[in-house]
Amino acid sequence: MTRRLLISYLALALLVLAGLEIPLGYLYARGELSQASQNVERDAAMLAEVAEEDIEEGRLDELPDVVGDYAERTGSHVVVTDRQGIVLADSAPAGRADVSLAAEADIARALRNRRTVTMTTDANGRDVLSATMPGASGTTVRGTLRLTYPLDQVDARVHRIWGALALTGACILAAVALVAVALARWITRPLRTLEAATTQLAEGRLTNPPDDTTGPPELRRLAASFTHTATRLQHLLKAQQAFASEASHQLKTPLTALRLRLENFEPYLDARAHGSLDEAIGEVERLGRMVQGLLALARLENTATTPEPVDLDTVLTDRVAIWEPLAAEQYVTLDITGLPAGQVWAIPGALEQIIDNLLANALRVSPPGTNITLHRIPGTELHIVDQGPGMSATDRERAFDRFWRSSDSHHDGTGLGLPIVRHLVDASGGTVTLHPGPGTGLAARIRLRPVAARSRAPRAGGEDFGSRRSISMGI
Known part of the structure; x- marks a missing residue:
């Protein structure tokens, strides 16, 4: 943004300078040319009077001088002719x-x-x-004078x-650039610190709040408001995480x-009540799993991290080795x-949890003697x-909704x-x-x-899941 502001300031200054200096230079050039033209015309008229007087009085030998x-x-070229256009004097070496110039247009005029x-x-x-003047007294023309003045000096x-x-x-422009750099840095400093603070907050921490002491008042107020919001958000997240951590221990007991x-x-119930007792114990167990799932989901939503390269084949082999004994029992x-x-x-630890949850669901519904296939397709x-x-198609659309269970479900998923x-x-x-x-x-x-060559991980920000245990919850 500093570069864009600097370019805009310089472009505006350049536009103003061009609007002022180009007309000024053009007017000066026209003025110089007009002044030179007037001087040449005046001098030619004066010389023509002197030449006319010398011609009238017969002092032709004075004309060359x-x-x-x-x-x-003056560095000019002067030619004097008589009334027939014959050259009487020429300043050129x-x-x-005795050369006739009567055929030339200006001499003829x-x-x-x-x-x-x-x-x-x-x-x-x-x-x-070029100024060509008649040497005349009234209507009587006794000769002509041509004055040619080079424009090199003009x-x-x-x-x-x-x-x-x-x-x-x-x-x-140099002065404007120096002022513009200082002004642009002053304007964008709160934005730079705000960008850095936003990046930190996206990664789950805010160690350097944005600077709200410099820059325009609007940006200072924005930085202060962001700091207040980020502080409040961090407080709420810490409180929720603390609640999830404490509740997970308090509810288990x-x-x-x-x-x-x-x-x-x-032992104290009638045999006919044992079925209801088993159902009650099953619901308590399901409630426990549901509480664990809710707490795990809350921890996942309140934290995030940056995806990292993970070897899918290694993770898949490890998880299948762990689940094979349970699958063999069924x-x-x-x-x-x-x-x-x-x-x-993948974010750290996520791939293990994904495979564990899907295998748990698949095992829960797989009849004995069947297979669960984990098929890899490069791509990935x-x-x-x-x-x-x-x-059904309707159930597949709703399967990712929280707490949703199929109406014909016969398992105890959460x-x-x-x-x-x-x-x-x-x-x-x-x-x-x-x-x-x-x-x-x-x-x-x-x-x-x-993971392609020289590819970059997408930004997600947050806490590392690698230290957590895998979470397996039913559909």
Whole structure:
């Protein structure tokens, strides 16, 4: 932003200078040319009077001295003719007398008692001012005089003024640049500190609040308001995290005690009430899992981190090795298929939790003797396909809603597993969708971004999930 402000200030200054100096230089050049034209016309008229007097009185031998002296002083070229246009005197060293110029337009006009002032080009290609005057008394023309004045000196003066204007403009632009840099830095300093503070806040911390002591009043108020908001937000997040941490310990004890008390009732109840007691104990266990899921989901939503490269094949092999004993107890086989996927972007610990939750859901609905296939597709996708009852299209659309459970569900899930999966996948910059599997099964497709050469991780900000245990919650 500092660069853009500097460019805008310099562009405005350049526009103002151009609007002032270009007309000034143009007017000066026209003034110099007009002044030179007037001087040439005046001198030509005076010389023509002197030449006319000398011609009238017969002093023709004085004409070369008169025109030569003037030409030497001014650097001009003077030619005098008689009434027939024959050259009487020429100030040029190579000039010749007794040459007729009557055929030339300006001389012909002068012989008709008309003067001519024009700008033309001489034999050397130089711009010159030419004034041709009749040497006359009343209507009687006794001769003509042509005065040719080179514009070299006029051009030199015009070039000097243009150079002076350019130098002045450059000095003004340099001064404007110095002032503009200081002003732009003063204006953007709160914005730079605000940007740094915003980046820190996105990463879950705010160690350097934005500077609210310098800059325009509006930006100082904005920085102060941001600091107040960020401080309040951090306080609320810390309070919520503290609540989640404390509640996870405080709720475990009463739920465990309630379950033990219910189990202690079993010897004293009628056999017909045992079914209800088992249902009550199951609901207490489900309530415990739900509380753990809610607390885990709250921790996930209140924190985030920057995705890092994770080897999908290694994580997949490790998680399958851990889940295989439980799957064997249910007579379910876990198969890894497809080509190696390589590294993907994921927040630390997220990939393990994603696989754990999806495998837990798949095992919960898989009949004995079936397979759960974990198919890798370079690109990078992971498909977890079971051979359970599957879901309808309507159920698949709602499966990621919190606490949602299928109306025909026969398991004790909490409705938090898939929301946790979606949150972890989204935070890692990927997508997760549900599709019909082969037969009546369900296929969960997770697409994560592959780690390409020189690629950069997306910014997410926050806390490291790597130290947490995997969370497995049912649908």
